[in-house]
Amino acid sequence: MLQNRFGRLAATALAGGMLMGAAACGGGEEPTTSASPTGGATSAATSGSGAKVGLAYDIGGRGDQSFNDAAAAGLDKAKAELGLAETKELEAGSGETEAAKEERLRLLAQGGFNPIIAVGFAYSGPLKKVATEFPDVKFAIVDDEAATGPNISNLVFAEHEGSFLVGAAAALKSTKNHVGFVGGVEVPLIKKFEAGFVAGAKAVKSDIKVDVKYLTQPPDFAGFADPAKGKTAAEGMFDAGADVVYHAAGGSGGGVFEAAKAAKGWAIGVDSDQAKTAAADVQSVVMTSMIKKVDVAVFDFLKSAAAGSAKAGTTVYDLKAGGVDYSTTGGQVDDIKAKLDEYKQKVVSGEITVPKE
């Protein structure tokens, strides 16, 4: 771990100081050892009986306190409970080509890793190609249904449904009839969060004001890792009169929490239960979180693969399946829990259809 930290540090310092080109094109890839607690390179030492699991992250990788981390948590759980023989986690570089992603998956497949999980929709095209080349290897991809095949499991989430619930929570808690949404990068995936949130808020109060702000535009994905930008955006909303702000901005969410704390407002977390995972001093402002259970999806897939029952095709982790939900840590939404569960029930039963965009 220490070694790798040095490597990362040295690379950042050197590449940054040296040349824009180097920094811009090669600097993104993060070294990722498998997360075995011994810090050893390869965790072949564990049980030796189970599968060799390969995991390919999108940019950010393990440690992004968000989406990739959730996948990592699922892997860690599987390792602990399923006795995996070996795990290998690779990570994307910024701005890389599909060919690079393809090669990453192929290297895993060639290395005998099976099953292999690709985290993020960017792996869609490459995964499809590599899965055809290695028909005996089980693949899974998170957040994508486009890549299909007999050996591909698509793990997708109904983020809009979860967002609907926290949208309703925001509207119920807002005293100023004014809430906000901070998106990390304006991509279709994050727009699903926005759509659900807005629908949820309006379902409670049709005249509620919802501010929407995206931090960056693709291909600039800095919006997922820039707390300062998140803070500025959220401050703007609180200043304008909002009192609850929901973020779907990955690492930038920390800034939203800080802004909420300063403005004595509420923030809503995303992906994991951020009242537990956020920095200790801002956990108290996290009213609730929209939980997207990537860890559950990853673990489920690994479990079924271990059992030889991995199912090809799409598995939707929606409200009904418990793949998305809202959190109650801290008890801030206890007073409205009944109402929220009512909405939840309506969504599950199909009485309410939450728009995706």
Place this chain on the structure above:
Amino acid sequence: MKSAESSFADRLLGRVRLTGLLSLAAPLLAIVFAGLITSVVLLVSGDPPLETLGVMADYGTQPRSIVLMLNYATTYYLSAVAVAIGFRMNLFNIGVDGQYRLAALVAAAVGGAVTLPAPLHIALILLVAMLVGAGWASIAGLLKVKRGVSEVISTIMLNAIATALGAWLLNKERLAVEVAGSNNIGTKPIPESGRVAGMAIIPGTEAKVFGLIILAVVVGVGYHVLLSRTRFGFDLRATGRSESAAVASGVNVKKMVVTAMILSGAAAGLIGMPQLLGSSYSYSLDFPTGLGFTGIAIALLGRNHPVGIAFGALLWAFLDTSSSILQLHEISPEIVAIMQGTIVLSVIIAYELVHRYQITAEQRRVSKELAGGTPPRVEGASA
């Protein structure tokens, strides 16, 4: 007869040999130096340097990796040529990045929207890409000429604007369509007639080299011919070597600035084409970014020379390709970024040293050769 003799000797022993040896020595020394620094970093981070390099070389020379390398190099080469066109006249087109992204987006949209017979379809897409790249770059050129805005500043700004504009255009209400079942969003895929098939020319693998590698070769040859064989190229190089002398010789420097930016932008427009027409067929959220900056490094590495750039692009691509394997061996792939950075730095320093050495060596040689028949010429050597 004496002069004929010495000019032969000159070619055999003098300038030519000196230049040849030194021009080879400089990059070699630079690479050795970069290797040393990388080794130190590897040692400090606890990885065995030789083994690491071995792993990289091993993987990098597999047939499939060679194909990958060629494909990367194709793109890098185009990018570096685009940058080099500006460099040759001291124009720093930092905006190649924005130019190619915007060009690829618009070209992809146009290519996806029409159906034409194959060669025409491809030609149309390439033309659109060049026009968009050139148009975007010309803004910086015009700003410099009309308002004296440094092209460094304006192209960086234009990169940011291109990002915003690209995001705005890549929307379902405008140029994009949703990919079914995916969270990705991209332009409508270019139909078969607009695609350029890959070529399986590397034995031992099914993987295909971008068909548009030929485009890179054509651009390289065109760059060379334009620069060293045409009046325009002469004016461009003259402006780069000495703007004041170029002005005095009748070169319209303002016109040259705009023209060079347009050419640079047009070349930049082509950067995304091998990927677009050979692999993605659509400009989507995961279209490669940052290639313009890679081009800057490679143009420096290749000394703006068409052949030098080719070697630079291949080296860079080799390093990029072989970095994939490092993660698998639990070695930080940043090692490659460090290598790339040190190589560029060392090459710049090495060439500067060699260049200075060569100037004094040549002056010495000239005065030595002239010393024989003629009386010593007397001149003030004061500054």
Place this chain on the structure above:
Amino acid sequence: MEEAVISTSTPAVELAGITKRFPGVVANRDIALAVEQGHVHAIVGENGAGKSTLMKILYGMQRPDEGEIRVNGAAVAFRSPSDAISAGIGMVHQHFMLADNLTVLENVVLGSEPRKGGIAIDFGAARKKIKQISDTYSLGVDPDALVEDLGVGARQRVEILKVLYRGARILILDEPTAVLVPHEVDELFGNLRELVREGLTIIFISHKLDEVLSVADAITVIRRGTTVASVDPKAVTARQLAELMVGSELPSPETRESTVTDVVALSVRNLSVHSPDERCIVDGVTFDIRKGEVLGIAGVEGNGQAELVEAIMGMRPAEGEIRLGEEDISAWSTLRRREAGVGYIPEDRHRHGLLLEAPLWENRILGHQTRRPNVKGPWIDRAGARADTRRIVEQYDVRTPGIDVDAAALSGGNQQKLIVGREMSGDPVFLIASHPTRGVDVGAQAAIWDHLRAARAAGLAVLLISADLDELIGLSDTLKVILRGRIVADVDPQNVTPEQLGSAMTGAGEAA
């Protein structure tokens, strides 16, 4: 040569047989020089004669290849300026080396800080010492003034004081008047007399003859890198001194026949150039140059000559009318003017005349990149350009091992010959020759003059700008004097002396 100064005591500085070679040139050859104590000893010579190299040798900045330096009778070998300083030699550079945002005191002690108890700088002692030096030599320097608040003359006195502070007894002043206005020059000379009265020795480098004659106790003339004469200023005239400086190469106007015709080749009417801050740099200049005529423009540098030339070349926006033959070319681009037959030997060949890091044959193309034999249509005609470069090298005696060497490898004279050859080969009808022989060796100078005369005889109209008055007088058919951007006088080159011309250049009667 006359030995006007009779040595009675050991000379303060004595040089014997000093030779210094640089790649391609011999900057100093067999220099012999004796400087008496308590004298202002002037060393004069043309630009490029080797004065500065000599001084750098004396100050330890360069080491001679041969020869001996004796200071106060003892042979010395300086490895660095600090050796020279410890031998009591100090140098006041032409360009001041002072930090603007420090006080005089801080500037003076910089590098030789007096220590109090080994650690703290003893400013008190330094201030006292500076005051004392200033008073002794009437320098009038306030140790606590900020350098950026001082005028040029005062800064120069600070430089002198700095050198004295370090204990110098022999001062080298390199072209000290170049940066001064006339009354500052007088003040400086007053200070110098004060210094020699106190027993110091001053070596004064200049190429301004009037100044030298007024201040020096002894004069040594350097020409082509060697000392050619030591003279008594009381016994020579400026004209004689000039002849010593230039040697026998002074052109002789008498032997020349006029080739001036009636056909006007270039006609300039009311040409004005404004600087970006709206100052008038060239002010309503009007003249005609006929075929076969050389029009000389005399003037102290910086009076608009460079701008005038650039306006005629179309490199600088200007008002007024310029006609080449019948055509009004005022609105033409530089390229079109060149194509129409305007040749240009620029003042600064490195900036405007050459691509130093390009081979000679590419330099042949420069300025002629639209014309044969250099190009065919849009293509560069390498063979044609190379063949013609060889012709120029041969005809104009450019000393080079080949046409593939970079222009930077050639000596100044050979670079200039290449430029002259190039500009003559475009069949020019009008040639601008701006300081055509500046910084070139004597052989090249004579050759360039011959080429200009030959072209003039063949009907070329020439605009000659030069700081070399003898060159102007010798080559020109017509002479005009420019002052502050205006033509202020017409002078007949047949009947004018350099002295008369010199005083006309500074404005009537203002000259020293």
